[in-house]
Amino acid sequence: xxEKSTAAVQICPPGRLCFGMQLPVVAQSRMxxxxxxxSAGTEEIRRIAEACDRAGFFYLAVCDHIAVPRAQAAAMSxxxxxxxxxxxxxxxxxxxxxxxxxxxxxxxxxxxxxxxALCTLDALSNGRLIIGVGAGHLQGEFEALGVDFHKRGALxxxxxxxxxxxxxxxxxxxHGQFWSFAELGIxxxxxxxxxxxxxxxxxxxxxxxxxxxxxxGWLPQGVPPMGMEAALEYLRWQRQRYRNGEPLEAGMNSPxxxxxxxxxxxxxxxxxxxxxxxADVLRQLGALGVQHxxxxxxxxSCAELLEQIERFGREVLPLLPS
Numbered sequence: 366x367x368e369k370s371t372a373a374v375q376i377c378p379p380g381r382l383c384f385g386m387q388l389p390v391v392a393q394s395r396m397x398x399x400x401x402x403x404s405a406g407t408e409e410i411r412r413i414a415e416a417c418d419r420a421g422f423f424y425l426a427v428c429d430h431i432a433v434p435r436a437q438a439a440a441m442s443x444x445x446x447x448x449x450x451x452x453x454x455x456x457x458x459x460x461x462x463x464x465x466x467x468x469x470x471x472x473x474x475x476x477x478x479x480x481x482a483l484c485t486l487d488a489l490s491n492g493r494l495i496i497g498v499g500a501g502h503l504q505g506e507f508e509a510l511g512v513d514f515h516k517r518g519a520l521x522x523x524x525x526x527x528x529x530x531x532x533x534x535x536x537x538x539x540h541g542q543f544w545s546f547a548e549l550g551i552x553x554x555x556x557x558x559x560x561x562x563x564x565x566x567x568x569x570x571x572x573x574x575x576x577x578x579x580x581x582g583w584l585p586q587g588v589p590p591m592g593m594e595a596a597l598e599y600l601r602w603q604r605q606r607y608r609n610g611e612p613l614e615a616g617m618n619s620p621x622x623x624x625x626x627x628x629x630x631x632x633x634x635x636x637x638x639x640x641x642x643x644a645d646v647l648r649q650l651g652a653l654g655v656q657h658x659x660x661x662x663x664x665x666s667c668a669e670l671l672e673q674i675e676r677f678g679r680e681v682l683p684l685l686p687s
Contacts, residue, residue, distance in 0.1 A: 372559075372611075373581045373608070373611045373612055373613065374557075374559065374560060374561070374562040374563075374581045375562070375581065375612055375614060376463070376495065376562050376614070377423075377614050377656040377657055380686060381686055381687050382647065382648075382650075382651040382655070382656070382657070382658060382685055382686050383423035383424070383656060383657040383658070384422055384423055384647075384657070384658050384659075384660050384677075384682070384685075385422055385423050385424030385425060385426060385463075385465060385657060385658075385659050385660070386417060386422060386424075386425060386426065386659060386660055386661065386674075387426045387427075387428070387467060387659060387661065388410065388413065388414065388425050388426060388427050388451070388455070389402050389405070389409075389413060389670065390402045390405045390406070390409055390410050390413070390446075391410060391427055391428075391444075391445070391446035391451050392427070392428045392430075392444065392445050392446070393442045393444035393445075394440070394441045394442060395439075395440050395441070395442060396440070396441075397661070398442070398444075399663070399664055399665070400665075401664070401665060401666045401667060405667060409667045410451075410454070410455075411454075411458050412667065412671060413667070413670065413671065413674070414455050414458045414459050414462075415458055415459065416671050416674045416675060417459075417462055417674055418458075418459040418460060418461055418462045419675075419678065420674050420675060420677060420678025420679070420682070421678050421682055422462055422674075422678070423462070423463060423657060424462060424463040424464065424465040424495060424657070425455060425459070425462050425463075425464060425465065426464075426465040426466070426467035426497070426659070427446065427448050427451045427452055427455070427464075427465075427466065427467065428445065428448065428467055428468065429445075429448040429466065429468060429469045429470050429473075430445035430503070430506065431445075431473060431506060431510065432506055432509055433445065433503065433506065434503060434505030434506060434509075436505065437503060437505070448466055448469060449482045449483075449486065452464045452466065452486055452490075452494075453485075453486060453489060456486065456489050456490035456493070457489075461493075462493070463493045463494070463495050464486065464490055464493050464494050464495065465494075465495040465497050465564075466483075466494075466495070466496055466497045466498070467497045467566065467584060467659075468497040468498055468499035468566035468567075468584060468586075469483075469496060469497060469498050469499070470498070470499060470500075470501040471498055471520070471521060471524030471525070471528065472500070472501060472507070472512050472517055472520035472521060472524060473501070473506075473507075473510055473512060475544065476524055476527035476528055476531060476539065476544055476546070477531060477546055477549060477551065479524070479528060479531075480527075480528055480531030480532060480537075480551055481551055483496055483528070483532070483555075483561065484531075484532065484551060484552075484553055484554060484555050485553055487555035487556055487557055487561050488553035488554065488555060488556055490556075491556055492555070492556030492557040492561075494555070494557070494561045495561065495562055495564060495582075496528070496561050496562065496563045496564070497563075497564045497565075497566050497584045498521065498524070498525060498528075498563060498564070498565060498566060499521070499565070499566035499567050499572075499584075499586065500517045500518050500520075500521045500567060500572070501514075501517050516543075518571060518575075519542065519543075520543055521575070522575065522579065523541045523542060523543050523544065524543075524544075525563060525565070525575075525579045525580075526539070526541070526579070527539040527541065527544055527546075528563065529560065529563065531551055532555055532560035532561060533559060533560050535550050535551060535552065535554060536548055536549065536550050536551075537549075537551070562581040562582060562614075563579070563580055563581050563582075564576075564580055564581060564582035564583060564584045564614070564616070565579060565580035565582070565583055565584065566583075566584040566585075566586055567584075567585075567586055568585050568586050568587050568588065568589040568590075568596070569589070569590075570589075570591075570599075572586075573589065573596060573599055573600050573603060574603050574607075576600060576613065577600055577603030577604040577606070577607050577608065577613065578603070578607040578608070580613065581613065581614060582613060582614035582615065582616065582656070582657070583600060583613065583614070583615045583616060584616055585616060585617050585618060593617055593653060594653060597615060597653055597654050597655070600613065600615060601613075601654075614656040614657060615654065615655045615656060615657075616655055616656065616657040616658060616659065617650055617653070617655050617658055617659070618658065618659040618660075618661070619636075619646070619647060619650060619658055619659065619660045619661060620635065620636045620646070621634060621635035621636065621661055621662070621663050622635055622636050622637070622643055622646070622660060622661065622662050622663070622673075622677075623635045623636075623637035623662060623663045623673065624637070624638075624639075624640060624643050624662075624673055624676045624677060624680065624681065625637070625638075625639075625676070627663065628665065630665075631663040634663070635663045637663075640676070640680035640681045640684060641684060643677075643681050644681050644684035644685055647660070647681070647685060648685065648686075651685075651686065660677070662674070662677075
């Protein structure tokens with residue numbers, strides 16, 4: 366692959382801490398979905414997306430599961446909207462906010478099929494796609510799709526290289542262990558040049574190394590076992606080792622937030638208070654050296670979430686580095 370295709374793509378404005386949010390409703394794991402989401406649908410999704418766009422959020426994210434095994438359904442639920450269809454809907458609902466796959470599992474699809482969908486998303490959104498990818502974790506899902514769960518790391522490594530080629534060239538070439546292709550054209554082409562960014566997800570040591578070696582950025586999935594500060598230091602060290610210290614846009618997720626005085630049921634499980642207090646919580650995360658932060662708000666209804674999003678844009682964002 367050419368040096369141009371492997372050079373890091375940066376999208377976070379220098380000196381600015383960027384904020385995004387996982388889109389509620391479309392993923393309803395018991396670990397993070399709030400009760401009101403169970404009865405929500407298209408209208409709530411649209412209103413949340415439009416509110417985030419107006420408020421100045423940097424990205425809105427959607428996760429990727431095709432089918433949840435019955436053994437995990439009680440904890441995860443089976444509500445996981447299709448990642449590409451949902452982001453296409455969001456592209457039409459919004460104007461400025463970037464659209465993040467957090468995370469897309471390339472092993473589930475041939476790289477050419479993945480590239481076709483992702484190139485189309487970038488074209489339809491006028492260059493707003495961020496491709497977050499991960500290895501996946503549900504063994505039963507892999508087995509149902511006929512993919513070797515125990516090779517998921519190697520599959521992801523090769524898929525990233527193959528995707529980079531397909532995002533860069535109309536007629537990409539790739540010859541690897543799992544996939545080979547050449548002289549097959551893909552259009553539409555991405556609007557972003559030289560290509561949309563690829564952020565690597567995961568919080569294991571292997572995922573951090575993969576992000577340092579192959580990614581334009583890093584997306585944590587929970588706090589790494591070594592702790593966030595140690596993980597960021599490890600990431601920088603590995604980036605120096607693999608890419609001579611080339612810039613890498615690292616991220617993290619905030620604690621649960623509530624702007625203002627929270628309802629009693631949220632008082633002990635979120636960071637809450639004035640806009641200045643919430644901004645200070647986020648400034649402390651930025652001080653660790655990350656470029657983007659995923660925020661999340663406690664809420665009892667869609668209306669309350671919309672209010673929190675609007676207050677964040679109006680009261681908190683102006684207090685943060687921009």
